[in-house]
Amino acid sequence: MNSPERWQTMQECSECNCARGAFTHDVPNRGGFDGSHSLRPGDSPDIAAPQGYRERPSAIPGAIVWVRDMSVDTAMPVLPDGCMDLLWINGKLSVAGPDTHAYHPPADLPARIAGIRFPPGAAPALLGVPADELRDGRPDLADLWSVPDTRNALRLVESASSPTAGLEAIAHRRAADTDPVDPILTRIVTELQSGTTTVGALAAGLGLGPRRLHRLSLTAFGYGPKTLARILRMQRALALARTGVPPAEVAARTGYADQPHLSREIRDFAGVPLSELLRG
Numbered sequence: 001m002n003s004p005e006r007w008q009t010m011q012e013c014s015e016c017n018c019a020r021g022a023f024t025h026d027v028p029n030r031g032g033f034d035g036s037h038s039l040r041p042g043d044s045p046d047i048a049a050p051q052g053y054r055e056r057p058s059a060i061p062g063a064i065v066w067v068r069d070m071s072v073d074t075a076m077p078v079l080p081d082g083c084m085d086l087l088w089i090n091g092k093l094s095v096a097g098p099d100t101h102a103y104h105p106p107a108d109l110p111a112r113i114a115g116i117r118f119p120p121g122a123a124p125a126l127l128g129v130p131a132d133e134l135r136d137g138r139p140d141l142a143d144l145w146s147v148p149d150t151r152n153a154l155r156l157v158e159s160a161s162s163p164t165a166g167l168e169a170i171a172h173r174r175a176a177d178t179d180p181v182d183p184i185l186t187r188i189v190t191e192l193q194s195g196t197t198t199v200g201a202l203a204a205g206l207g208l209g210p211r212r213l214h215r216l217s218l219t220a221f222g223y224g225p226k227t228l229a230r231i232l233r234m235q236r237a238l239a240l241a242r243t244g245v246p247p248a249e250v251a252a253r254t255g256y257a258d259q260p261h262l263s264r265e266i267r268d269f270a271g272v273p274l275s276e277l278l279r280g
Contacts, residue, residue, distance in 0.1 A: 044115045055117075062119040062156045065164040070109045076277075077102035079238075080231045080269050082120035082189070082221055084131065086141070086170065088163040089113045093141035093153055093170075095127060097134025098222030111172045116171060120228070121185035121220040126174040131222035185220050188213075192229045195236065199225045207225035234269050238260060241278060 047052045052069035078099065085096040089109065096103070096115070123130045129144050156173065157166030184206060191197045198204075202225065203213040217225045237254040241247065251262040267276045 020198075058116060058168055058171070060118075060168060060175065062122060063171065065115070065168060066117065067112055067114050067164065069112050070105065076273070077104050077270060079234070079277075081235055082231050083117050084123035084127075084134065084222075085117045086117040086123075086127075086167055087113060087115045087138075088157055088167060093150070093157070095123075095134060095137075095139055095141060095144065095229050097137040097139075098131050100136055100223060100227065101269060103136075103138075114167065115162065116167040118171075120189045120232075122181055124220055126171060130219045132218040133221040148215055153267075182220075184208075184216070188217065188220075188225065188228075189232075192225065193232050193236070195229075195233055199229065200235045209239070211234060230265065231269065234265055237266070238274075238277065241274060247274060 005123040053066065055064050055066035057063075058065045078096075082098060083176055084098055087094045087096055090113075118126065121131075127144065141153060145153070151172045152173075156169040157163055160166030160169055185204065188202065191202050191205075192199075200210065203210050206213065208216070214224045217223065217228060221228050223231075233254055233256075237250050237256070240253060241250045245253070247262060248259045251257075251259045254262075256262040256265065258269070263274060266272075266277070270277060
């Protein structure tokens with residue numbers, strides 16, 4: 001079936017489900033994201049949510065579209081979440097690969113950037129690039145795609161009503177010509193997200209050897225299943241902590257040995273203590 005429905009729904013990453021302001025409208029696509037665009041009649045002049053970030057579910061299954069106002073939200077790092085993003089920054093398209101540590105946006109980014117975040121394992125098929133080749137990277141899309149494909153993608157964004165609508169259009173176009181996501185990837189994410197299985201048990205349940213599971217995970221997620229499990233657990237812990245649950249209870253409920261273990265993992269991935277992340 002030549003439609004986006006061929007792209008199988010995958011579980012959304014835990015960061016996409018965090019308690020952030022609902023992004024319910026797109027930024028008008030006039031003049032790019034350099035702050036010089038003018039608002040159309042009916043557009044709200046206040047597009048920045050608290051902390052300068054808004055998101056909403058995409059029409060692409062499992063994906064999230066978002067806008068970040070860098071003039072407001074410049075300090076908080078982007079944490080690993082198992083996801084990959086297609087970005088629109090200052091008139092150019094780029095890709096945010098799977099991170100293994102916090103990404104700190106540079107100070108010279110334009111006033112606003114837009115993106116579409118794909119759930120773990122979904123982006124490599126759409127982009128045509130293995131996830132481990134993009135790990136901890138922010139390459140231009142032009143470095144990954146052919147010149148004609150890149151030009152067509154730029155035209156879709158430039159002709160859309162907003163950058164986020166254009167990014168969705170690119171994803172729709174790619175999904176129509178891409179094989180469905182392997183159901184095994186969905187199961188890997190679901191079971192590791194639950195926190196109730198070990199990597200060895202997962203490999204056995206899938207009928208895969210540990211080495212094959214590791215290779216599959218590298219291609220789909222950018223890192224092995226143990227790292228993915230740690231990242232998903234960290235995101236579960238952050239989501240719970242943001243609801244006001246005390247750190248010791250967060251550690252117990254999300255599978256950490258104790259609160260110091262939770263603190264070490266947060267510092268390892270985020271580079272800052274949990275208390276600082278909760279203030280953001």
